Amino acid sequence: MNPRRSPNSVAVRLALFAATLFLFMPGSATAQEEAPGWKVRSPFGPLGLATPNTIRTGAGLPGPDYWQQKVDYRIEATLDPATQLLTGSETIRYRNNSPHALSVLWLKLDTNLCQPESKSQVLAVPPLMFGESVFDFTCDGSGMTLERVAAGGRDLEHEVMGTIARVELPHPLPAGGSTEVEIDWYMTQPEYGYGRTGRDGTLYQVAQWYPRVAVFDDVSGWNLTPFLGAGEFYQEFGDFLVALTVPDNFVMTATGTIVNPDAVLTDEQQSRLARADESEDAVAIITGSEALSNRGRSASGAKTWRFAAENVRDFAFAMAPDFRWDASSYDGIRIQTFYRPEAELWEEANRMSWVTIKHFSERLFPYPWPHATTVEGPNDGMEYPMLTFVPTETTREGLYWVLTHEFGHEWYPMIVNSNERLHPWMDEGFNTFIDIESVEVYFEGEPYAEAISIQPLEMWTDHSIAGSEQAMALPPDEQHDLFWAGYFKPALMLHLLQYEILGKDRFDRAFREYTHAWAFKHPTASDFIRSMENSAGMDLDWFWRAWVYSTARLDQAVAGVSVTDVGVTEIRLESLGRMVMPAELQLGFSDGAAEIVRLPVEMWKLGPVYTYRVTAGREVTSVTLDPRGVYPDDDRANNEWPR
Ligand SMILES: [Zn+2]
Known part of the structure; x- marks a missing residue:
């Protein structure tokens, strides 16, 4: 295009300029205004992300001046x-x-x-x-x-x-x-x-x-x-040297490795630890009966435990006189579980931890620190570098869920350090999403593994309430239902991106590239969005707008089916909500055949109505939108034809 230069008329030049912009604007306003029901601005317009610079690039990566x-x-x-x-x-x-x-x-x-x-x-x-x-x-x-x-x-x-x-x-x-x-x-x-x-x-x-x-x-x-x-x-991020002085009947664990083991551990405990460092199976460093007899012992003085940790974003510790202590090793990482003798389920916790750390290391980014430790106790679940707190729990499923969730935080945000006080979806949400696959790995073949992946969609009915739902972009302190907006809605969002929009391989590569690019750095929401779009090779602004920055709802409908003079069946589809998504159609034919048609999201680029044409000569007898029921569709009654 070659816009003509207009003689001295600012108004005309501005008008031309505006017209040029307009032509290039995805989903022009005119088209939307003309389309009944498409009253919001285009779902495909660019998101107002932070302006890229040499610190954070347009490709969503740390820049040369980061x-x-x-x-x-x-x-x-x-x-x-x-x-x-x-x-x-x-x-x-x-x-x-x-x-x-x-x-x-x-x-x-x-x-x-x-x-x-x-x-x-x-x-x-x-x-x-x-x-x-x-x-x-x-x-x-x-x-x-x-x-x-x-x-x-x-x-x-x-x-x-x-x-x-x-x-x-x-x-x-x-x-x-x-x-x-x-x-x-x-x-x-x-x-x-x-x-x-x-x-x-x-x-x-x-x-x-x-x-x-x-x-x-x-x-x-x-x-x-x-x-x-x-x-x-x-x-x-930084390095820690921490000396903690406590009564000498306490056993302690913390972010970081013990640098004075001779002063705080018995010879027997040290030799058991050496064995654990060669073992994939848990070795008892303090057995149940030892823990019970330690419980009766009182302090005879104080002891100073010294810990060193490198490249961590925080430091926490735990201690008790009567811990049981199990340890094993995965890829040179000491996997540890500390629990009271009454917490019987915890005998399996070391195995659970081992599988969790291996799974996330292989899928996302290698676990970078010398130990990964979980402590049973009063906290309902909390994460710190190398150290997590998990409650006693009464079922294996409950224990694994919290344990894998708190360890998942070692990746988001302990490695990929997003701002939790602003963007809960980028740590709790990403983490809940990865936890689901972790459960599927650990409980393979058991009912819990079958049930877990549909849990976010099942929760949608109770939690995604029109009018009161809040955008997941809001900070945690402003969320009325953080469990949904910060945890399970982002998990549902990423699951749909992974399986319905990008495909598993394409999604997994992009998510891994984001994780590697921002490991030990501070990514923002704009960085994540840009990084995913660049790596996956797809403009997803429409997706994030609906899922992250609004409470847009999805309602796909079959508006009607007709046959033209030349025998072409026209299936009129509508997107009635403010959220757009790709569509999957199941077509039934008069000869008994059935066919699945997958339509990309670009079907809605020209407006909320799209007509799908079926080749002449075949009589369509039924149409079902979203036949697998994978989408959070507000009104499923209009997904079928005939109604
Ligand atoms: Zn969490």
């Missing part, structure tokens, strides 16, 4: 079970890889959610209900007291504002520079802490516990979304 901060921690802490006092000193080494000088550091003090004056406690934020699991955001702890914040021996000005704190650096930290900040702090470990941290008698699961530096990135600058409970955490 940067992220590195934050290392050295922490020495003591937990006294007599007083529940957790006291710590930490040195934060902050490496500023950004191109900007920074004059402040922002800290996150999640445990301040426990303060009576915290936003969550004042508002009495209601708990999240996930079926039988409850994530209550009440807390009986004290919050965090910062006793000293200093650098180079000089106290730093700082101000605590609820779950965040601003620390003034003595000098602006230049681009490429590093600084160290020392913090002395204390808190009381709550019995029940906002569904993330807590204890049950003498079993402790301690998480989100030390002052952590907030993420500074190219997208939002400082990420300071307050911790209200539902949003989990968004952290920088």
Whole structure:
């Protein structure tokens, strides 16, 4: 096309310019306005994604100028079970890889959610209900007291504002520079802490516990979304050296490897661990009867456990005097399960963990850390690098589901570090999606494996309620039904993308490429969408718009069937909802034959009505849309002809 240059008329030039744009705009507005029922703007128009740049490219990949901060921690802490006092000193080494000088550091003090004056406690934020699991955001702890914040021996000005704190650096930290900040702090470990941290008698699961530096990135600058409970955490990667001093009758496990095994483990435990490191089957490091006899032992002093972890986004730990401890090895990774003697189902948990870590490693990205550990206890399910918390559970199915889910988080978001406080679908959702296949692998041939893949579609009826459903793009704190919008709806979305739109191989390759491209980095929603579209080779803006950014509903219908003068059967199909999807038709013929026709989503490009023509000479006697019942179709009564 060669638009003519108009003499001096701005108005005409603008009009021409507009007309040119218009021609290139997918699904022109005129076409929609003329099409009855197609009242919304084109479902195929481009999504308003973030403008690509040299940090995050148009192909959805980290660009040549991609940067992220590195934050290392050295922490020495003591937990006294007599007083529940957790006291710590930490040195934060902050490496500023950004191109900007920074004059402040922002800290996150999640445990301040426990303060009576915290936003969550004042508002009495209601708990999240996930079926039988409850994530209550009440807390009986004290919050965090910062006793000293200093650098180079000089106290730093700082101000605590609820779950965040601003620390003034003595000098602006230049681009490429590093600084160290020392913090002395204390808190009381709550019995029940906002569904993330807590204890049950003498079993402790301690998480989100030390002052952590907030993420500074190219997208939002400082990420300071307050911790209200539902949003989990968004952290920088770094290395940890942590020394934890506790009574010497406790057995401990944590993010990171034990660097002083001689000081904290018996010779027998160490030789059993050496055997476990050569074994695919679980080896008891602490047996059931040993755990029971340990239970009766009281402390004779204190013991310091030292852990080191590299390239992780957080650090959590657990301890109890009476843990059973099983270990095995997959591909050089120590697979560990810690549980109380009463949790009998947990004898299978090590096998479950082994299968889970192997499955996700092969399917997504090799598990990158030296151990993968699950601890049984009061927490209803929570994930930290190398360490997950899983409840006792009463069925094998329930145990596997939570166990594989929490381990799935090692990939999203512990490796692929999206912002959980903003995009629950990118970690809980991706994870729920991959968990389904993990269940199918572990329970192959059993009824649970058969039932699991249709679970998201079954949930759709109860949870996807027109008028009250919310877009999955909303942050977790704004979701009334996070279980649906953050977990199972994204799983349904990705399942349909995998099997109905891209096909399994094409989807799997794209999803794996996204995972590899953003491993140990901070992808945004725009990055994921671009990466998937580029890798799969398909414009999917129409898909994400409907599923992620709106509550568009699907209603495909057979509007009518007629035969032309020359004997061509015309099947009039309609897309009555705001969501478009490909269509599958089952045609029945008068000679008894049946045929499946798969129509790509481009059928709706010219509007919400599409006529499919069947070659002359064959009499169509029945038409069924979505004969396998795989779509969440709002009105299935109009899927059949004759009605
Ligand atoms: Zn989760």
